[in-house]
Amino acid sequence: MSHGAPILRGIHHAAIICSDYARSRAFYTEVLGLRVIAENHRAERDSWKLDLGLPDGGQVELFSFPDPPPRPTTPEAQGLRHLAFTVADVAATKAWLEAQGVAVEPVRIDPHTGRAFTFFRDPDGLPLELYEAG
Missing domain, CATH: 3.10.180.10 (2,3-Dihydroxybiphenyl 1,2-Dioxygenase, domain 1)
Structure with a gap:
């Protein structure tokens, strides 16, 4: 292992779990205008995964899962x-x-x-x- 710092070149994606896939898909694609790169239903997990592209090459991954727990209180909860x-x-x-x-x-x-x-x-x-x- 190198003793130097790793060379991080940017953020590839941020992943978001939503409560209502259709509503969030419409928001991120129709309102914010993110481009659909790929959309896959993962039947074994009853989950959608939507890869969305930004003009600079960054991506947002939008996930759905059955009954995800709600986000902790804001504004200063731990996490993202x-x-x-x-x-x-x-x-x-x-x-x-x-x-x-x-x-x-x-x-x-x-x-x-x-x-x-x-x-x-x-x-x-x-x-x-x-x-x-x-």
């Missing part, structure tokens, strides 16, 4: 805090999401980077962030 997407213009994306019926928090400015960001939620309440790219 939120999933952030980069956008060119946070305010414009916020306005577009709101026109689609998605509730979006007010835009804030990160005091450390000076970049605009905001949060919204997927159909299961998973916190999603819009972060303005440089």
Whole structure:
């Protein structure tokens, strides 16, 4: 084993377990516009797995399972805090999401980077962030 640090080149995917597959599939593909890469039903697990692509090559994996437990309370439960997407213009994306019926928090400015960001939620309440790219 090498004594140097591993060379991590990026995030390949984030995996999300949803409570209502059809509702979440529509949200991520129709509202957020993610591209379907692959969709498979795994009969032995009574589970769907949907691979969704982002323009930069990153992916979101959407899973369904029978009766998954609910997410712990928010905002500061242990585990994944939120999933952030980069956008060119946070305010414009916020306005577009709101026109689609998605509730979006007010835009804030990160005091450390000076970049605009905001949060919204997927159909299961998973916190999603819009972060303005440089």
